[in-house]
Amino acid sequence: MDGGQIEIELHAALASVPQELWDACACPEAGDGGRPNDPFTTYRFLNALEESGSVGPGTGWQPRYLTAKADGQIIAVAPMYAKSHSQGEYVFDHNWAHAYESAGGRYYPKLQMAVPFSPVTGRRFLTRPGFEGAGQAALVQGMVQVAADNDLSGAHVTFCSAAEAEAGHEMGLMHRTGQQFHWVNDGYDSFDGFLAALSARKRKNIRKERARAQGFGGEIVCLTGHDIKPAHWDAMWRFYQDTGARKWGTPYLTRAFFDIAHETLRDDILLIFAQRDGVPVAGAMNMIGRDTLFGRYWGCVEDHACVHFELCYYQAMDWAIAHGLTTVEAGAQGEHKLARGYLPVETHSLHWIGDAGFRDAVANFLEAERRAINEEIEVLTAWGPFRNVPQEDHE
Known part of the structure; x- marks a missing residue:
């Protein structure tokens, strides 16, 4: 025009x-x-x-x-x-x-x-x-x-x-x-394919962190679309409140946002939970774009070694590789992401x-x-x- x-x-x-x-x-x-x-x-x-x-x-x-x-x-x-x-x-x-x-x-x-x-x-x-x-x-x-x-x-x-x-x-x-720090999928066919691109010391560290996280005593699940149930939003709200109160004083999103998200945004959202006996004890919420997975919120009600890294970084990378996404944006700040494959x-x-x-x-x-x-x-x-x-x- x-x-x-x-x-x-x-x-x-x-x-x-x-x-x-x-x-x-x-x-x-x-x-x-x-x-x-x-x-x-x-x-x-x-x-x-x-x-x-x-x-x-x-x-x-x-x-x-x-x-x-x-x-x-x-x-x-x-x-x-x-x-x-x-x-x-x-x-x-x-x-x-x-x-x-x-x-x-x-x-x-x-x-x-x-x-x-x-x-x-x-x-x-x-x-x-x-x-x-x-x-x-x-x-x-x-x-x-x-x-x-x-x-x-x-x-x-x-x-x-x-x-x-x-x-x-x-x-x-x-x-x-x-x-910021973003992870780029360089055509990897698996998480091991990504690890092969790292130095030996970084590979060993990530494998050690993943083993510690996955040994927390439960299972890790990824949910999107109709697999997300109202109870999952109850858990995510608890996690979000805990993190929001510690980081910002008052969480930005209201509880009603999660109810509306259940109705209109489930297909845009990936929830990754660490749960024991079916009850989530930690979780991360991501938004799904056409080529990018956007990490947004994380929280927990129990502290377990390396679970934060597993849910927010490694599981996100795994999911991106499996679904053909090219990038993971893991949010603001955090130089600790550098050692885990996220570059500035x-x-x-x-x-x-x-x-x-x-x-x-x-x-x-x-x-x-x-x-x-x-x-x-x-x-x-x-x-x-x-x-x-x-x-x-x-x-």
Whole structure:
């Protein structure tokens, strides 16, 4: 599309956008009945957050979805929220907020184009095929205009794709990089095939960890779709509450989210449980994309050596290999993942700051931060667990 009049609309509820029109932009590849590339931007996932009260009044995540129309047709959409804090974002700007408010400014509310509570990379400027350029430009302009018209400190696009980061930077947004650890399936036919690519010491360590975990006194099961029963959500809720209370103080998702997930998201979800006599004692929840398994939540009611590594990392890798997925994203942070086959990758976000002086200060900070992250990724990759020589090393 080369031009024409584009109309931007702001929506306080996802229900005001027809599901088929949202998903035509968010996951057009799923039109063939297959999985979406990114389950987190589908209508059903975002609607579950809203309908469950996980976002909305009292949460600090007030929905402000964007749509762009051309000739009466929705050509682009974006999940966007007015934020009254910086919780649940995983691209931390607490220091920015402190500096801005110390100088007499008001940092909150701000705009956040993101998937709440989900540090996963994916498209944020969701466009119909064939409308990528016009749709992205319209959404960027619309986001900035909403922020400027409402005298907000800024607008932020977090965990966007590398291509979007490049396009947004060309449109005048500031580009920020971060780091996560992802596992890549290099055509392995089994978990042992993956282990064969590692140094002998790392192979031995992983085998030892798996043996300790699997000897906890019960069984490990993987469940998705109709194999997931209501009782499994009761267990996952207990695990999630325990971990959430320790990490964040207050868990982000409500209990109602898990009930809605049972009805509308079971096919998108993989639960991995360690259970004894049929009762889960630890569990991990993953979202399933077309090519990627996204690790999201973990928790336990009993402590067993290495079970966390087994459920969150090794079982996820096993499942990805068995189902032909190319990547496992195991969530934010965690250099301990390096020894378990997860390598550092760059993540991206885009930022618009209204105040010129503050914008310059942030730009200088981002340049220095970007250099440091690039150096860290280079160093960590070199320290990875994979063999550095072609010949077979013997155990």
